[in-house]
Amino acid sequence: MAGIYVHIPFCRKACHYCDFHFSTSLSNRKPMVDAICQELRQHSDTLTGEGIETIYFGGGTPSVLLKSELIQILDTIKDCFSLSAEIECTLEANPDDCSTQNLQDWFESGVNRLSIGVQSFDQRDLTWMNRSHDHLQATASILEAEKVGYKSINLDLIYGVPTMPADVWKSNVQQALNLPINHISAYSLTVEQGTALHHFVKTKKYPSLDEEKSAIEFEYFLNEIKTKGWEQYEISNYCKPGGYAQHNTNYWKQKAYIGVGPSAHSYQSGYRRWNIANNAKYLRAIEQGDIFFSDEKLSETDQINELIMLGLRTKWGVDTSAILDEFNFDLDKHVGQEIKNYERSGKLTQSGGIITLTDQGKLIADRIAAALFTTE
Numbered sequence: 001m002a003g004i005y006v007h008i009p010f011c012r013k014a015c016h017y018c019d020f021h022f023s024t025s026l027s028n029r030k031p032m033v034d035a036i037c038q039e040l041r042q043h044s045d046t047l048t049g050e051g052i053e054t055i056y057f058g059g060g061t062p063s064v065l066l067k068s069e070l071i072q073i074l075d076t077i078k079d080c081f082s083l084s085a086e087i088e089c090t091l092e093a094n095p096d097d098c099s100t101q102n103l104q105d106w107f108e109s110g111v112n113r114l115s116i117g118v119q120s121f122d123q124r125d126l127t128w129m130n131r132s133h134d135h136l137q138a139t140a141s142i143l144e145a146e147k148v149g150y151k152s153i154n155l156d157l158i159y160g161v162p163t164m165p166a167d168v169w170k171s172n173v174q175q176a177l178n179l180p181i182n183h184i185s186a187y188s189l190t191v192e193q194g195t196a197l198h199h200f201v202k203t204k205k206y207p208s209l210d211e212e213k214s215a216i217e218f219e220y221f222l223n224e225i226k227t228k229g230w231e232q233y234e235i236s237n238y239c240k241p242g243g244y245a246q247h248n249t250n251y252w253k254q255k256a257y258i259g260v261g262p263s264a265h266s267y268q269s270g271y272r273r274w275n276i277a278n279n280a281k282y283l284r285a286i287e288q289g290d291i292f293f294s295d296e297k298l299s300e301t302d303q304i305n306e307l308i309m310l311g312l313r314t315k316w317g318v319d320t321s322a323i324l325d326e327f328n329f330d331l332d333k334h335v336g337q338e339i340k341n342y343e344r345s346g347k348l349t350q351s352g353g354i355i356t357l358t359d360q361g362k363l364i365a366d367r368i369a370a371a372l373f374t375t376e
């Protein structure tokens, strides 16, 4: 089983913290949809024998698509690939696009899961982040989505905002948990090079991030969410029982996926390719039949390291027996001492050949992954 990721590279406004690929000019939306469909057709013989079980519209802001454009892409996918009967079809949506009509249009087109970019329920935060929606739309979008019939709704939240008072974060968490959703993606604010936020912090217009504040907010969130019976199944992803995001889970398990649109990535059996992150160049290359992507075949070492890095982020952990079977590589023989050290300090556990991080370990997941990486 495999997945398809469709990158819609347009946003109504540039959020100050964002370093994803998008343009705030929507004038090329129609040609972009045509080009994406053309790229999908180029992939039609890529996943033969594999049914598609997930489709994910990400971005950018896929909720800027017209219904006809969404249907055009979905029809092309149906034409080119064999779809599983129980398909998960996710659309990332901004609250200001979630009118009743749009929500119904997406639902009728086949979207059965929404990922809504709420980020905060507080207007001061939304203004600080330069989001295109307001705090009333943040709540209304989710209530309306439930009325329309969506059973699977994710909400994105950001913590670690330096100007956000502690009680606002607590209120954000409580409001989220009282809404009819089954999934939350909670991210710590980061300052990425080249973003407006980076510039504002550098010029002292905005305060720097405070790691301790971020850690306290994360702890509060984790505690609240667990008390309510939710599960942390990936470092930034939480769900009610059974509410896993199938598309992202397959990605973390290194299953095959095709990514179409500017900046999208694809992966299959150690082969990875990534499209050019430039709308005009992507459109031109598709039109003229030129190459619009770079690619690489990962070495076995890189594949093992990816399994370690992605596995440690999830509740399914790193399966050392599977690595031994697939790559004839004995992780314990190479980094057994490091594993034991982290186990002794309460950062990870081992059981039946599966290594998983504890809550303490999750705070330094990248450091632990780096210590377990192989160079052979």
Ligand code: SF4
Residues within 6 Å of the ligand: 010, 011, 012, 013, 014, 015, 018, 019, 020, 022, 059, 060, 061, 094, 117
């Ligand atoms: S809407 Fe999403 S993709 Fe667009 S700028 Fe904001 S965070 Fe980035």
